[in-house]
Amino acid sequence: MFQYSKYFGNYPVEYNRAIHGPYDPSRFYGRADTPLADVKLNQLFAWINRRNAHPVAIAQATSRAYYRFIRRFAQPKYASVSMFGFQFIALLSIAGYIANYPKSLSHHKQYKYHW
Numbered sequence: 001m002f003q004y005s006k007y008f009g010n011y012p013v014e015y016n017r018a019i020h021g022p023y024d025p026s027r028f029y030g031r032a033d034t035p036l037a038d039v040k041l042n043q044l045f046a047w048i049n050r051r052n053a054h055p056v057a058i059a060q061a062t063s064r065a066y067y068r069f070i071r072r073f074a075q076p077k078y079a080s081v082s083m084f085g086f087q088f089i090a091l092l093s094i095a096g097y098i099a100n101y102p103k104s105l106s107h108h109k110q111y112k113y114h115w
Helices: 041-049 055-074 081-100
Strands: none
Touching: 055 081
């Protein structure tokens, strides 16, 4: 039976505080593999087969990507004005979508006999 407690709420198995220092959620502590950019064409299938396609591994990779994004763009030590610009553009995009939905976007719903 699958045990969720082994995966969720615990540090990764490869993490060792004496070696790695404080835990960083954006870092992969497993064994390093060849980056995709360095893989030759004849080694591509072997590289794909070494990937872990388990749903927990996919969730962990997504979590690491999220924390890398947050550390790089949302919480840098010396933040630039560009992050606020990206947030402002995203806010304007969402507000424009909400404002235009009743007028024009709601008429494009998928019906069985639309045309």
